[in-house]
Amino acid sequence: MAHDLKRKRPLHPLLPAKRVHRSPQKEDVSEHSGSERSDSPSRSSSPEPNRPQDSSHSHHAVRPPTGEELRNIKDATELYCSSSFKLQIDALLPRVTPKYQSASALESFLLALHKLLAAIPSHPPQHPLHAARSFADRAVAVPYVRPAPSEDTNWKVAFEPPAEIILAGSWATKTAVKAIDSIPHQVDVAVSMPSSLFQEKDYLNGRVFQKRAFYLAVIASAIANAKDLPCDQFYHSPSGDPRSGKEFDKLNVQICIEPFLADSPIPLQRLSPARSNVRTGSHDESSSEEPTPIYNTAFMLMTTPKAHLLSIHSLKQDVPGFGDALTLLRIWANQRGYGPGKRMCVRGFEKRGMWWASLLAMLVRGEEPRPGMVKASSKRKPLGKGLSSYQLFKASLDFLARHNFANDPVFVKSKDGHRFPPDAYSSHDATFVDSTSSVNLLAGVPLSSLDMLKNDAETTLAVLNQVNDPFDAVFLKDHRDAFSRFDIVLQLDMSSAEMRQPSAHLVADHGSVYNALMASMMSTLRRALGDRAKAVAVLHPTSAERPLTQALPVSPSVIHVGLILDPEHAFRLVDHGPSAEEQETAVAKAFRELWGEKAELRRFKDGRIVESVVWEVKNADERAHIPTLIAVHILKRHFGISSECIRTWQAEFDGLVKAPESIKSLYDARGGVSTGFKAALAAFDGLVKSIKALDEELPLSVLNASPICAALRHTEVFVPVAIPLKAREGLPPAASYLPTMDFVLEFEKSGRWPDDLQAIQKIKLAFFERLAASLAASVKGIHAAVAVQDSPNVRPIEDQAALDIITPDGWAFRAHIWHDREETLLSRVINDQPHVPKALRRHTETAHEVQAALAARSTYLRRFVHAPRHHRAVAALAHQLSAFSGTVRLTKRWFAAHWLLRAHVAEEAVELLCAHVFLRHGMPAGEGASVPGVPASKERGFAAVLAFLKDWDWTQGLSVALDYGEGEAAPAGAKVAGKLAAWALSTSFDPDGHAWTARGPSAVVARRVTALARASWDSLRALEAGEGTVKDLFRHPTAHYDAVIELDRTVAPRYYQNVDADTTVWAPRGKYANAPSRNDGGGGGPMPGFDPIAMYCDALTHAYDAAALVFYDAVGGDRVGIVWQPKLKAPLPFRALGGFSGKPVDKTEGKTKESQKALVVLNEQSCLIEMRRLGTGLVV
C-alpha cells in the first residue's frame, strides 16, 4: 500500500509533488535547518532510482550510503574545509540570521509606519532657521550639519510626503546578520524625498544635507506625535558623519528611516569624485578646485538604496551560495571589529554592509575593465556561480589578503560601464566602486584600516590552512581584544587634539573637525611608521544613537591606536630621507615637515649625506619602544597630543622583568658588573674553552659542553648579571642571589668506566675533583667547588654530583657529567630482559630498586637527553622570533607570580606553551620571513599566551611544532607520569609529552592555571578599558589558601626580584655598611645557586607531600601558600601509616564500641607550627 501511495504522489499536481522530492532529504533538513537555503535546486531534484527503500536505513552506518548521501558527504568534504566544518557552518548560520518568519509584529509596525509617513502633511518652504524654531517647543532638534544655516541663507526648506517608501538594506534582501554585542537587527526604510523640494544648485555646500535634515526632523516629530506607534526615536550618524542622519525606532529591531533621492533636478555629473562641491567661503577659487571626494560620495549614497537593493537581489538569485557566504563574511568581520560594536572597533567600517556584499559581487561578476590597465584584470578571473558559501568566503579573504588597496582601484562589473572616468577616483585613498558605478564604497575608509583588514585576512587564511579544526578560531572567537591583537597599543585622549595646520577644506570634505583630524592622523601615522608596521588601526566604539533633541553627534574622546609590527623593520634605528642634494625638493620638505626637529642631515659611513631620523636607545628593551616613540612624536608634533594624553603599557611590562633601579645602582656602585644574555653566553663560551684546554690534565678529553639553562637561551625572567666575587661582599642579603647556569659535559667514550651505577656517580666525583683542581690552577681567580649532592633526598644511583664554577668575572656555572652507559644500566634494572625467563636472570630486582631506578632514569633523561635538545630548539626559536624570548620571560614571570613556576610548572613547560603560541600558524619559512598572526612584541605574545591558556582544554594535550632538527624521538622514559602529569606537551622529540610535565602540574594545579588565566584575562580587558595597571595581572590573590606563611624578606636572597619589591628591605641602614650580612653562612665563600626559600619549600613539599600542596613564588617570593588535601578535612579512620599528622576526634561517650573505628582529623595547627619550625630564621 505504501508503495502505491508513494508512486501516486508525484503524479499529484499540487503540493505533494514537492514534498516527495524533498523526502530523501527530510532528515538532512531537519538536522541542520540552515542548509535548507543553500540547497541548490539541482541537488534536490535529481532523481534517485532506489529511493523508496532508503528512508529506513540511513541510520545504519554499515550499509553503504546512497548516491544522494554520498554526494552530500563529498560536497561537504570537498566544497568545504572538512565535513565537520560544513556541519558547523550549518549549525552556526541559523543562530545569526533573524527569524524572518516570526516577524509579523514588525510587519504590522512597518505597515503603520508606512501609513503614517504617507500621511504627513506638507510644510511650505521656509527659511531653515525659522523652520527649526517651529520644532523647538516640541523637543525635536533639526540635525542641520555644519556649517549651520545662518540668517542670510537664501534657500528654503520644505516638506512633501515621500514619493516612495521602500524597505531597503539587508532586511529586505534577507541577508541580515546579527550584530555583535547584542546590537539589535536593523531594518532600513528608505524614504524618497520628492524632487520638487530640490533645486539644481543644491549639490553645493551641503544644501541637500540641510534639506534632508529638515525632512528627517519633520518625520521624527510626526512619529513622536503618533500615538499608535510605540517606539523610541534617536538620531544616528554612522562614523560620526553628521550628513547622513538617520532615525531609529526601537522595537526588538531598529528601524532606520533613511531619506533618499530617487530623481532630482540635481545633475549627477556634478558629483563626479573629482569635482569640488564645497566652497570654503573666504578662500580663493584655486583652493576650491580641490576635489571633495567624501562629500560627493555621501551625496551619491543618497541616490543608491534602490539600485543596491536590486543588485543584491539579483546576486542572490544567480549565486546560490551568496547569502551564506555574505553571512559568514560578516560574522568574521564582526568578530574582528569591522562593523558596529560597543567595544573598540576598527574605524571606518560602520554601515558598510553594501561593501561586504559588493566584495562578493566583484568576485563573482568580475571587474569592469579600465582603460589604463593592460590585462591587469585578467589576473583575477570571476569565480563560478556554483561555488559553495565556504569557497566564496575563502575567496574573499584571499582577495582581502592579497589586494593592494592603496595602488589598485577596483571597479565592480557594471551594466553600463563606468559612470565617471576611473581616473576621477585618484583623490580617494582606496577605491572600490560598486556595481552601479556610482559610489566608491570605500570612501572614507582609512588605508590603515584596510591594512588591518588585510592582516586579519592573512591570519585567518593561515589558520584555515594550518590548524586542524579552524572553525572556532575563525568564526566563534571574539578577536577584538587589543592586547592579543596588536603588538603595541596606545590609548589616546583626543580631547586636547588639534591639527597643527587645520585645513578648512579637509573639514568641509569630512563634515566635521573630528573626522578630518582622524583622517589626517591616520594617514600621517601610516606614513611615519612606513614599513615598520604592517597595520596601524584606530579603534573606538562605534557611534551611538543620540536623542532627538541633540542635533549633532558626539565623537569618542578616548581612542586606541593599535600597531601590528613587521619585526624585520620595526626596530630599525635610523630612517633615511632624501639626500642632501635634494634639499629644496618637495620630498625633502615633506620629510622635514613630517619629522620636525627630529629630522637632521647626517653623514653615513658609506659617504652619503642624507636627511635622517635617528632613534637613540640604550638597550634591547628600549629598542622595542622605537615604534611607540615614533607614534608619540608624530602625535605630539602634528596633533598636539602631549605625552600625558597617551598611555602605553610597554614600560609597565618591561618593569616586570627588570630589577628595580636601586638594585641597578647598587650593582653599578661596585664596578666590574656585566649584564645581558649575550655576555652570559660569551662567558659560557670562554669557560668551555678553558675546560677544553685542560685536555692534558684530564683522563678523558671533553667532547661537548651543552648548556641547559634558561639564562643561556634568552628565556630567563631576569637578565643575567655577573658581579665579580670581590665586589659581591657586603651585598644586602635580599639581593645576594647568585644564579647558576647549568650545562652538561660529555667526555669521550671509554671502556674504563665501571659497570655499576653507584660507582659511576663516584667516578664523576673524581672527574669533578680533577677538573676543579686543574681549572683553579690554569685560570686565575676562578672558583670551583664540587657539589656532592644536590638535594638531601637523592638516591645513590641517581646523577647527583655537580661542579660549581664561578668565573673571575662573577658568572656562576654548574656542570654535570653525562655518561650514556647509565641509561642502559638503569633500563636493565627497570626491565631486566623480559624475554629471559625469570629463573635465568642474574639477579632479581626488588620493587624498591625498580622504583629508585625509575626515578634515577627520569632524572637522567630529563637532564641529559631532553634538556640539551630542548635548549637548542628554544635557543634557535628565540633567535628566529624576536618577540619570543620576551614573551617567555613575561609568561614565566606570570607563572612565578602566581606561585606555580618551578614547584608545579617547569620552566621548560612554559617555554613549550609559548612556543606553541608562536608556531601554531606554521613555522616561518626562513630567516626574516614571518607568518601572519605571530606576535612581534612581548606584550602581545604574553596576552596571546594568556588567551590560549584560558581556553586550553588541557585534557586533550597539546602538540607543539618546535623544531628539534632531524633525529629520532627520545626513548619514552616517563611511563611513570602518573597523577602529577595533567599536561601533555608533545613534540617531535618527545611524543609522550611528559618530559617536562611529569612532575606537575597535577590536575588540581592545571585547573588553577586555567582559572588564573581567566582572571588575568579579565584584568587585561579592564586594562584595555583604562582601568588598573599591568601589575594587577601579576598580583596573586591569597584568599583561597588554607594558610599563608610569611617569610622574612631580609634573608630571602631573591627578594629584590619580587613583583612588588619593597626597596627599603635592601636599602643601607644600620650603623655599619660593611657589617657582615647574616646569611653568608659564616663567611665560607660564595654560595652560587643558594636559595634557602626554594630549599625550604622543597623540604615542605617533601615532608607534606600527602597532606598539603605547597605554593610559592620562585622568583623573589616572600610568602608560602598551603592548601590542605581536601580529603583530609573530614575525619578519617586512624592508620599507623596514614601519612599525615592527625589529632584524635572526640567521640560521644557510650558509643565507643569496637564497631566504630577510631577517627583522626588533620591537625592543621600543629602542622603549621612544624612548618614554621622547619623554616626557623626564614619565617617571620
Add this chain to the structure above:
Amino acid sequence: MGSAKPKPPQKPKAVKHAAASASTSAASSPASPPTTVAGFTVLPVLYAPAVIHYLYAHAHSAPKHKSSKGKEREELPEGRTLFLVNVPPDATERELTVLFKSAGTVEKVVFSTGPEAPVPEDEDEDDDEKMSDEEDGEGESADSDEGMDSDDAPRPSKKRKADGTEAPKVTPLPAPALRHVRRTGHTAFVVFLDASSLARALTPPPKPPAWPTDAAAPRGLEHFTALYRAARPPLDVVRAHADSWVAAFEHAQAAARQGGKYRMGEAVVDEDGFTLVTRGGAYGKTLGGGVGVASKRFVAGVASDGDGDGKRGRRKKEKKEKEAFYAFQIHEKKRKDIIDLKRKFEEDKEKIEKLKQSRKFKPY
C-alpha cells in the same frame, strides 16, 4: 628500619590494659582527647601554647611469622621497644630521647624512613612508598644491588662504610649533625635501656610535655645553609672519598669474581646440561661469564624495540599480501572506504549535534 613494622591489629593485650588504666588517670585533662585510638596510646606534646601535637604509641611486637629475622630482634628487642606513630617530620634522635627522659633512658631511636647514621642499614632506600607487602622479605637483600652475584659471595664490604674488614677503608664525606626532614606522620621505634621504661612511656603524663629542641642540629635558614655547605666539601676530601670508594669497589668486585660460581670466559651450564647463552656487556664479558654471542646489531635491535620482546624475527617473516589484486578486493576496498566516509560523517554530525546542545554555536 621500616621492615619491622608491626601490624596494628596484633597489639598485645598488655598494652590495652596499660592504655585502659591510662585513660582513667588522664580523664581529667582539660582538652580531654581520647586517650587511646585503635589501641594506640595518645601522647600529646605541647608545641606552642594551645597547640598540641599528638604522638601515638604502643609497645613493639615483632611479627610472629618472621622468626628468621634474628638480627632484627636484636635491634628492636621486644619488651623494651616503643613503636611511635606521627613523629614530627623534623624530629631527631636526641629530641625523642629528651622527650622520653622521664620514662627512662633511651638506648637508641630507629626511624622507619630515611637514612640515619646510627642504623647500620643506612644505604637502604629512603623511599616513601608505604611498605608494600614484600617489605619484610627484601630488607636485607636490598643492599646488594650492585650488579654482581650475591648468592654465596661474601657481602660486599664496600657497602659497609664503617665496617670494612679486609677491604680498603672508604673515607667518608663529612656529615655534620643535620636534621633529616622526613614525611609527615612517619613512624619510629624508641628502644629503652630498661624494660620498665616502656610502661612508663605508655602512660600519658598529666600535662603534655613541651617538644624539646635539639640545639646541636640547626633548623631553618641555618639548617639549609649548613646543608648547602656540607654538600660542598673541600676538594681533597672529595678526592679521598672518591679514590677510596673506587678502591673498595674494585676490591669487592675482585672478591666477588673469585667467590663467584662462574669464572670469566667459562660457559654457564646448569644441572640439565644446558649452556646459558648471554649477551656480552658493552665493556667486555659481564661478570658471571657465560657465552657471549650478542652482536652490536642485536644490542641495538633490543634497544630500539623498547621492550626487546624478541618479536623481531617474527616481524620480518610477515610477508606483504597484495591488497588490490583481485577485482573483488578492489571492490570491497572501495565499498569500505565509502562506508568509512559515511561513518565519519555521521560521527561528525553527532559531534556537532552535541556541541549544538551545549550552545556552542553562538558566536556572540
